[in-house]
Amino acid sequence: MTRVLSGGLRRGVLGGAMGVVLGGILALSAASPALSVQPDEVLADPGLEHRARAISQELRCLVCQNQSIDDSNAPLARDLRLLVRDRLKAGDSDEKVMEFVTDRYGDYVLLRPPFKATTLVLWLGPFAVLALGAVGTFLFLRGRRGAAATADTAPLSADEQRRLDALLRKDD
Amino acid sequence: MRRLLYLLPFLLFIGVGVAFYLGFERDPRDIPSALIDKPAPVFELPPIEGLPASAGLSSARLTGDVTLVNVFASWCIPCKAEHPVITRLSREKGVTVFGINYKDKPEDARTWLSRNGDPYAAIGADQDGRVSIDWGVYGVPESYLIDRQGRIRFKHVGPLTPEVIDQQILPMVKHLRQG
Numbered sequence A: 001m002t003r004v005l006s007g008g009l010r011r012g013v014l015g016g017a018m019g020v021v022l023g024g025i026l027a028l029s030a031a032s033p034a035l036s037v038q039p040d041e042v043l044a045d046p047g048l049e050h051r052a053r054a055i056s057q058e059l060r061c062l063v064c065q066n067q068s069i070d071d072s073n074a075p076l077a078r079d080l081r082l083l084v085r086d087r088l089k090a091g092d093s094d095e096k097v098m099e100f101v102t103d104r105y106g107d108y109v110l111l112r113p114p115f116k117a118t119t120l121v122l123w124l125g126p127f128a129v130l131a132l133g134a135v136g137t138f139l140f141l142r143g144r145r146g147a148a149a150t151a152d153t154a155p156l157s158a159d160e161q162r163r164l165d166a167l168l169r170k171d172d
Numbered sequence B: 001m002r003r004l005l006y007l008l009p010f011l012l013f014i015g016v017g018v019a020f021y022l023g024f025e026r027d028p029r030d031i032p033s034a035l036i037d038k039p040a041p042v043f044e045l046p047p048i049e050g051l052p053a054s055a056g057l058s059s060a061r062l063t064g065d066v067t068l069v070n071v072f073a074s075w076c077i078p079c080k081a082e083h084p085v086i087t088r089l090s091r092e093k094g095v096t097v098f099g100i101n102y103k104d105k106p107e108d109a110r111t112w113l114s115r116n117g118d119p120y121a122a123i124g125a126d127q128d129g130r131v132s133i134d135w136g137v138y139g140v141p142e143s144y145l146i147d148r149q150g151r152i153r154f155k156h157v158g159p160l161t162p163e164v165i166d167q168q169i170l171p172m173v174k175h176l177r178q179g
Helices: A002-006 A008-034 A046-056 A075-089 A094-105 A117-152 A158-171 B002-023 B077-091 B106-116 B130-134 B162-178
Strands: B067-072 B096-102 B122-126 B142-146 B152-157
Touching: A046 A075, A046 A094, A075 A094, A075 B130, B067 B077, B077 B096, B077 B106, B077 B162, B096 B130, B106 B122, B122 B130, B142 B162, B152 B162
Parallel strands: B067 B096, B096 B122
Antiparallel strands: B067 B142, B142 B152
16 A cells, blocks of 8 residues: 555556556457357348347347357357348348248247236236236325324324323423 | 135235246247247258268258258257267158258358258358347247248257157147148
8 A cells, every 4th residue: 555655657657558558458349249140140231240149139049048249159140140141141031031030949049028917917017016006095085084083183183182281280 | 704804915925926836847048939920031041062962952952741850969968968869760660750950060060960960951061150130049949840831830959869759749740731
């Protein structure tokens, strides 16, 4: 601690070294998402390649399951990336490419599950639980207010009023 | 009555806990096939290079009788484990078994078949794995039961075991042969 504070020069050198290290880390982390896509897979047309990347990021790798095929190093992910690019080169629209893959692997390959009859519980479940909680809270609060009105805030009886007056007078 | 209401969150919690616990029993690798009850993909695969008396495999061969299509590779350890089971299914139970040799080197596949035996009526070599993608293959071994009209009726992911053969495959074969 004292050593670091002792000289401005030393700190300057340290700062420079830190800068290089940080720069290196930044450069590495910026490069890492592209590591799975091999150079030989990249399409010559940047527009098509951009679409291919976007589609690949939506498709689940079936081997690693929680990575997209764009992220995954699995051989099957590479095959699917090449397939996506082939379909695009053949002139398919993005939707057509997605359909091509889901026809073979089902909705499971979609990292964003579609909204349909079989996924109603998945999409609406959380809102149903929220609504249930809201209804429960409403009933609870209303019940408490009702109970308070009847038992706790009823006017004092004549006897209670007399005892209260007596206590208050004693305090003076 | 009121006390029961206070128990409700606790009971809900128990319910959710049991549901999640049962979830542990499920195999996340077992993904339902999108191709069940759909026609098998149209394909044409060449034979394994250098394998004598082999004509490859095409979708035309999958109609007529109930057949099993088995995706395998010489580099796949569970494939070796299921191989005797498939051999028994083909030689003793009289079910025609076709093979799709997935991303294999021809010489490796040939050595593997001569060492372990070749129970397949025909084998197609899928070198680049494209045809297997059409089948929805995501890991070898995988097996598909095809009915007489050439539709996929059942898929098994992972090595076939005698239990799967006896309890699932053979009853379905019997049922599909009648239909």
